[in-house]
Amino acid sequence: MKEAERERERTITPPTTSPPLASPRYIFPSAATPPHPRELAFARRLCASQISAPRPSCEQQGVCRVVSHPGMEYFDARRKPHNVGKVIAALVLTTLCIFVLKQSPGFGGSSVFSRHEPGVTHVLVTGGAGYIGSHASLRLLKDNYRVTIVDNLSRGNMGAVKVLQELFPQPGRLQFIYADLGDQKTVNKIFAENAFDAVMHFAAVAYVGESTLEPLRYYHNITSNTLLILEAMVSHGVKTLIYSSTCATYGEPEKMPIVETTRQLPINPYGKAKKMAEDIILDFTKGRKDMAVMILRYFNVIGSDPEGRLGEAPRPELREHGRISGACFDAALGIIPGLKVKGTDYPTTDGTCIRDYIDVTDLVDAHVKALNKAEPNKVGIYNVGTGRGRSVKEFVDACKKATGVNIKIEYLSRRPGDYAEVYSDPTKINTELNWTAQYTDLKESLFVVIF
Secondary structure (H helix, E strand, O other): OOHHHHHHHOOOOOOOOOOOOOOOEEEOOOOOOOOOHHHHHHHHHHHHHHOOOOOOOHHHHOOOOOOOOOOOOOOOOOOOOOHHHHHHHHHHHHHHHHHHHHHOOOOOOOOHHHOOOOOOOEEEEEOOOOHHHHHHHHHHHHOOOEEEEEEOOOOOOHHHHHHHHHHOOOOOOEEEEEOOOOOHHHHHHHHHHOOOOEEEEOOOOOOHHHHHHOHHHHHHHHHHHHHHHHHHHHHOOOOEEEEEEEHHHHEOOOOOOEOOOOOOEOOOHHHHHHHHHHHHHHHHHOOOOOOEEEEEEEOEEEOOOOOOOOOOOOOHHHHHHOOHHHHHHHHHOOOOOOEEEEOOOOOOOOOOOEEOEEEHHHHHHHHHHHHHHOOOOEEEEEEEOOOOOEEHHHHHHHHHHHHOOOOOEEEEOOOOOOOOEOOEOOHHHHHHOOOOOOOOOHHHHHHHHHO
16 A cells, blocks of 8 residues: 555544543645635635634634545445345455554554654654644745644644645655644654654644733743753654744833844743743753753734745634734724724834734744754754834825725724833844845735735
């Protein structure tokens, strides 16, 4: 049996409910023709506005197809097959299956993902079903990396995984593991059964507003999961880590732009938890000459895949805490009555917050460059931003131009934990990683998101 067929037979669809994640479940790619980018973009956005289930299926997300199997026969209750014939047929089929499995190189649990291969870099992408993680996985796969995505789908989107599986159905390219990184046994099992060369750690809860309402959840999720990942890396000899951090660790510095040496004084639980995770990583690497670590502190992420294959699809219950780009899209499509601008009395030119908006395509490019430049016995820390701050009002104007919709604006009081102004100085990443933001036009980034 060919390896692609064997992997398709082992496909497991994740449940639509939320069972305990005691052990990892592997979901392998299936060959299919990818949908047209505009069909996919429209379906994803339309379905994302209608789904309320805590763990939607890929059919609900509108990005996978129900395929009938012409070779499958259905039982007709009116027919009365001979019992002896049934027994003989069952024995023959069982014998044939056992023979085929024994001839398979994957028999007994072995697979290409469980062994290192010369010239192939196997990257574990935690949170790879999420907004940024899925775009990073897409870029890695396009660059011929081997990718394993681990996600419990509490915030991720199975539809994004299906898109990646359809785009890269070849054996040994992509696998998805449905698992919770907060469970130590599960994490160890994943590392024991896979030969990883590097880890890109995106998995985390990541909403500033929500972190002020559920601080303990943020502290536990961000710090504990990072600890378990580091311990597993040590136990299984994985020596390269690219860590997803945030500009929220800086808080509200007095001086702009922000450089990597700017003092970190976070003012919300999300930023504080991320700084704690950074401190854990830095302490962990002291005295470990074999570890290659990159910490990327990125600013406000917007945009989507330029070809429309992936995008941001937050759960309905999280829209209140989500990114402004998602709210802009919802308002333009009439999913919500208008755009809520929180805070107009900040000490800025027009009274609204100023942010450094970085396109997700540029962001994942920075991650890949960091992976390629990672060196043993070195920790690289980089701001990932455009170096230019734009106000929320500027963002709203760009959104109106991109959509052609005169979006209704509702001005509200400040959101807890927000700060007035923050933008980066990207000089260090420009110089050391040869990285520069390419998608800096707000209107163009938002046009891709909407259409």
